[in-house]
Amino acid sequence: xxxxxxxxxxxxxxxxxxxxLECTVEGTxxxxxxxxxxxxxxxxxxxxxxxxxxxxxxxVPQNLSASRPQDRQFILSSKKLLLxxxxxxxxxxxxxxxxxxxxxxxGTRLTVT
Amino acid sequence: xxxxxxxSPSLSVQEGRISILNCDYTNSMxxxxxxYKKYPAEGPTFLISISSIxxxxxxxxxxxxxxxxxxxxxxxxxPSQPGDSAVYFCAASGFSNxxxxxxxxxxxxxxxxx
Numbered sequence: 001x002x003x004x005x006x007x008x009x010x011x012x013x014x015x016x017x018x019x020x021l022e023c024t025v026e027g028t029x030x031x032x033x034x035x036x037x038x039x040x041x042x043x044x045x046x047x048x049x050x051x052x053x054x055x056x057x058x059x060v061p062q063n064l065s066a067s068r069p070q071d072r073q074f075i076l077s078s079k080k081l082l083l084x085x086x087x088x089x090x091x092x093x094x095x096x097x098x099x100x101x102x103x104x105x106x107g108t109r110l111t112v113t
Numbered sequence: 114x115x116x117x118x119x120x121s122p123s124l125s126v127q128e129g130r131i132s133i134l135n136c137d138y139t140n141s142m143x144x145x146x147x148x149y150k151k152y153p154a155e156g157p158t159f160l161i162s163i164s165s166i167x168x169x170x171x172x173x174x175x176x177x178x179x180x181x182x183x184x185x186x187x188x189x190x191x192p193s194q195p196g197d198s199a200v201y202f203c204a205a206s207g208f209s210n211x212x213x214x215x216x217x218x219x220x221x222x223x224x225x226x227x
Contacts, residue, residue, distance in 0.1 A: 004156075032212050043119075043219035044157070044202060051212065090156050097212030100145045104156030 002027040004105035006091050012111045019064075019078040021108050023091030026072070032094035033074040034102065035066055039087045050074060051097070086112045116140045117205050119218035126225050132190040134221050136203035139184060143205035147215070148177060148188045151200045160201075161188070193225045 003026045013019060025031055035047040046059045048066035056066050063082060067075045074091055088109050092102040117138045126132045136146075144165045149157035163170040163177045163186070170177050176189045190197055200222045204215040 036217075041122075044217040046214075049214070088154075092156075094212060100162060100206050100213050100215075101147060101159045102215055103159070104149075107154065107156050109154065 002031070002093055002095055002103055004091055004093055004103060006089075006105040006108050008108060009106065010109045010111075012113060013081050014113055015083055016080050019076070019081050019085070019110070021076040021089055021091075021110075023074040023076075023105055024072055025074075025093050028072075028093065028095045030071060032097060033068065034092040034094070035074065035076050036090040036092060036104075037087045038090065038107075044090065048076070081112045083112050086110055115219075116143075117203060117216045117218040119201075119203060119221045121221050122219070123222040123224070126193045126223065128195055128225055128227050129192045132188075132193045132197065132223055132225065134188040134190075134201050134203075134223065136186045136188075136218050137184060138186075138205050138216075140205070140207060140216075141184070143207050143216075145206040145213070146177070146179060146186050147204045147206065148175075149202045149204060149217075150197075151202060151220070157202060190223075193223075195225050195227050198223055198225045 005024045034049045036044045050068040064078050088107050090107045091105040094102050147162040148160040150160045151157040161172050161175045161177050163179050179186045200220045202220045203218045206213045
C-alpha cells in the first residue's frame, strides 16, 4: 500500500517570502498526484494535479505553482506568499488512473503572517 | 458553482444514536461517490464508497445510501461513538482525461457526545 509523506508539517512564513512544500510517495509507481488546500472552515480545493513527470495541470489561477521532478515527488511553490495563501495543504495520490480512492498525506499547516 | 454540497456544516449526536450526514450533487455524470473522515491537523482518510449502479453499501457501522434520481447521498453511522467525532467530506468522481477526478463537498463536522 502507498504511503504519502509531506514536509514540513507546520510552517510560518511572512508575506512576500517564497514557499516550497514537498510531497513524496512510497509503494506505488506512476501515480496521479494532487495538491489540495483546505482554508479555515472550508472544504478541499484542488490546486494542481499531475499524471506524470513534468506534467502539471492547474485548477485555480493563483500565485502558486507545482512541479513533479520525479515520478513520486510533487512540489508546491510560490515566489511571494500572500496572506490568503494560509491554509492546510494536502498532497494526495491516486495509485492508478482507473482507481477512485485518493490517498492523502498528513498535510502541511501554512500560516502567512 | 459547487457541484457537491454538504448543506449542514455541523451535526451533534448523542453516543449510541444514529448519525446521518447528507450530500447533494448536481452533475449527473458523476459515477462513483466516496466519504472521507478527517481529524484536525491530519489528512482525510477514506471511509466508504458507492458506485452509481448501487443504492446502498454497508461496512460495519457505516452505510452509504445513494438516490440517483434525487442526486443525493447520505452516510449513516450506527451506533455513533465519540471517536467518530471528525469532519466528514463527501466526494464525487467523474472521469476526465486525467483519470478519475474527485470533487469534494464542504464537509460536515460531526460531534458525538458521550
